[in-house]
Amino acid sequence: MGLLGILVGLAGLVFLSFRGWTILVVAPLAALIAALAAGEPLLAHLTLTYMPAAAGFVAQFMLIFLLGALFGKLMEDSGSVSLIADWMIRRLGTGRTILAVVLAGALVTYGGVSLFVAFFVIGPMAMQLFRQANLPRRLMPATIALGTTTFTMTALPGTPAIQNTIPMPFFGTTSFAAPVLGLLASAIILSFGLWWLGRAEARARAAGEGFDGLTADTVALTEDPVLRGKTATATGFDVSEAALPDPVPTPASVALALLPLGVVIVVNLLMSFVVLPGMDLEFLAGPQWGGATLGSVAGVWSVVVALAAAIVVLVATTRPARAALRATVDAGANASVLPLLSVASLVGFGAVVAAMPAFQLVSDWVLGLGGGPLVSLAVATNVLSALTGSASGGLTIALEALAPTYLARAAEAGIDPGTLHRVATIAAGTLDSLPHNGAVVTLLAVCGTTHREGYGPVAMTAIVGPVIALVVVVAVGTLV
Template identity: 65%
Template sequence: MLTPLTIGLLGILAALTVLMVLAFRGWTILLLAPLAAMVAAAFSGEPLLAHWTQTFMPSAAGFVAQFFPLFLLGALFGKLMDDSGSVDSIADWMTRSLGPQRAVLAVVLAGAMVTYGGVSLFVAFFVIAPMGLALFRAAAIPRRLLPAAVALGTTTFTMSALPGTPAIQNAIPMPFFGTTPFAAPGLGIVASAVMLGFGLWWLTLRVARARAAGEGFGGDDQPPTDEVALRELASTAREFDPAEMERGQRSPGRPPVALALLPLVLVVAVNLAMSQFILPALDFDFLAEPQWGGTGLSGVGGVWSVATALLVAILVLVGTNIHRFPALRDSVDAGATAAVLPVLSVASLVGFGAVVAALPAFEAVREWVLGIGGGPLVSLATATTILAALTGSASGGMMIALQALGGTFMEIAAVTGLDPSLMHRVTVIASGTLDMLPHNGAVVTMLAVCGCTHRESYLDIVMTGVVSALLALIVVIGLGTVFGSF
């Protein structure tokens, strides 16, 4: 006979299955997340409407309240960088600098440069991919390897490891752990080197084998794409709604590369200055008052730093390229609108996680996670990795894990002396490992814009986007366990 605990656990598994299967078929997460939450609550015999309005919605709304500024400014910055011609200018400069003889490196570095500077992943896809196609064709490198090169440069170390990256994934742990975007910078650099080094080694090996077999660039036919399904998948994968890519007007000209790079440099520089020097030097004791939420600088400083950096970069970008925007208002509208669906989609995943975490059966899940051998870092990494894989979203999976377990791990850190900065970096890197399932929005988009299929390219995407990140995660956990955070 099944016990209530067993039935509750089956309900959580059923809810995750509903969420995963239907999301991968292109169903909107805005409906799937509350539906899956109600399935889990029903199995546990919990009040459904109460969980929807009193558990799900406050958690979803809290995520929007906390992180919408970053989604909004990040999407707007990416759209303005694209419409001003700045991303094209950077891509062209990288193409001229490295040329076809270093085509793989050119694609990887171009993608890394723009995404580390704050340009949205999907904006980078639609610019870097055409550049890569031209380079790969000139170098006679198989087209099927291009998605892996794009993935390495845009979805790995610049998202989860490089200190100060403005990616939303790097921002999510900050309020939970009281950290900054530059948490554990030394470990982040080591992890970046592991991801980049392994990814380039793998791609170099694959190019050499293809040439030895006499394989060239390949055909030019593109596979069909289900645009509706792509949009729904993409909205949970990253922070930009791809439906807004074609809105607005792109500049017919391009700024000089130095001018194009300036906003990217400002994002990193202002982020560093705000988080490490300016905000810590100011008095924010008033934040402890009830009217400001009873918080402190550690709870909001990271978000403030990234938001200020993006805002300064946007103002400089517009000011230095005002004559290059054919329709500035349209570009601004498209960029702002591009943030809405992603933030609501991830917020819905957060609401789902809140309902699951509130169920009595989840206590068994919590105990299982904390009982995993290897210490708290391994437990935290395992929980984040599994949830990112099940949701197909690095940000969604990480948010669910932190909402359910973040407080517990902070208590462990206080007792054991574990540095929250180390937990921050482990969590972010773990979120970017198994999130790249075959139907993940980023994967589907990469394949579509590169004109490749899963059969042709997915193995290489796994090696550069998943295996490289897993190796980096293992190295960071090992170094952090022995030496602590640095």
């Protein structure tokens, strides 16, 4: 019954979240179902297992969610994202529409801009380019997804995406973990995606298929509470904020618009490999700081400082009016709360599941898979991300329950923790893109396509390509 309860709890989590129920209610309810089926004390698990785990996640990652949302909103309201995307598209031209859209999305998301900000900014520009190039609109979601939700979210070393920061305290790594494997995976995902989209474009042109115009009304998209609930666990930004006006002047040049993105990357790099390693942080071992180590805090500290520095540079270069700045900051800060609490709720659910006696069966099955710890980690993260429809949620549940075991097994096999980090993040970004994923639902709606029209191509660029990259990375990481 205990194992059945876990499965029923997971099924309820998937079904209700897919139907638009808020994860803040669904996650604790699913946890109670799992505890009830196992005959475990409900209130004890709710207050002494679920809540401490959720609160621990908030304490660990609140600053990253907050600063990430602030930076994304400032980049959007300053007009920087629009300027960068428009410049990128104009440089490459309509003859290379797919490449232009992919690179524009990759640039802004690798620089720290929220996934959904990128959707709502690049979407209309992609729509115009696809219309000018007479490309099928059904290929738009897959093109945008390739540039925003794949390699820049999980594989490319140094990306400040939350999916790349979650493993850091578990494995004592930085956002640049396993850079060679990350670059290899990024090259595979990008190459496969562009190859497949190129073939799809050629087939469409040969068949005389062109742009067919909008068939869905996306004006009221940000007012849809069901869609808003679906997006909550997939990003560091609330889709409802996308409809706010742009109160900050546009940067004077593309160089100024790109500067904050460069600051995120450079400061993160310097903090990770120069500043923090060169500091005397022995005081962290004291009881006042819980016996922390440099490895347990360096990754989070580096990303926090990088985002904060980028925000300062962005405000200094755009010089928004005080009222406009306050409105943007308020919107960004408020938008960080729902995603943070949503993922924390999934963490609480994962903690309750991991505390069930029957979870040992699941753990034994996953850990008993042949191929070593990397194969086991990849499968566990893949399955949980698919079930929750959230890369960050599935990743956190897997690491909360099994990270210490994977670290120990990796040490026995001579595998670097950075390799564990990179495999976990890439695995989280594969089957999370199933049809019930919030990012997928939003992206299809932004592009004015249905699941029937646009999901097949999305699956090719956001699932098949990353899965191929994951297999290669696991093989190389295990052998080398």
